[in-house]
Amino acid sequence: MPGYILTGTPGSGKTAILRHLEIDGYPVVEEAATDVIALHQALGRPEPWREPGFADRVLDLQRERRRRAAANTGGVVFHDRSPVCTLALCRYLGLAAPPALLDEIEGMTANRHHERTVFFVRHQGFVEATAARRITFEESLVFERIHELTYREAGFDLADVPAGPLVSRVAAIKEAVDRLRR
Incomplete structure (x- = not known):
């Protein structure tokens, strides 16, 4: 089961992309x-x-x-974030990463729970606050950089998904997955 991670800063549009992919028939693992x-x-x-x-x-x-x-699946599945994102969050908040989290990241790379290529959804120039998302746009840029560094440190390759219309972003991800699966 190829599992592709979508990550990026809060408010970058990951959820909209995931909803589109899900409606297009792809299984999705929700962000936790x-x-x-x-x-x-x-x-x-x-x-x-x-x-x-x-x-x-x-x-x-x-x-x-x-x-x-x-x-429940045999095809491509998309993950809204991963344990590497949780490590990035710990780093952003200045918290020590729990040993179980570090073990999980080591296991996910060793056991290939996810594909090596991660889709890094770039910010769109703003962040809308929610009850769970209390981050300013400036803070989100710092968080985005921490995510990027954390994924690279864990050995993943990042495929940028630049800001743009939702349909274009989804199409770019689908095309990249088709190329990667060949």
Whole structure:
């Protein structure tokens, strides 16, 4: 099962791209951090990313979603982020990465849970705030750079998905996957 990761800074358009790919028939593994944040905010914890164990909770959900996707598909699947993104988030927040997260990243590269090429969705020049996304555009540029460095350090190749119309971005990803699978 070829698993391609889509990553980038918050607000870059990853979710819209994933929704388009999903509607086009591709299996999608949802991003975990936003869902962990939303759940804990609903439980009355306004900034769960500052709580101990946050990265572990994100990793647990990522693992479960990857397992479910592997059991239910035989074709190309797209992942909205990965444990490498969780490591980038830890670095951005100044948190120590949990050992389980580092082990997961080592395992995902050694066991090829994901393809080596990662689609790096570039920012679009702005960020819209949400309950879970409390980052300014300037902060998002720092976060984008940390993501890029973290993925390269983990041994992944980055395929840029530049800003542009959604249809063009999706087409570029599909064309790249077709080339990579040949």
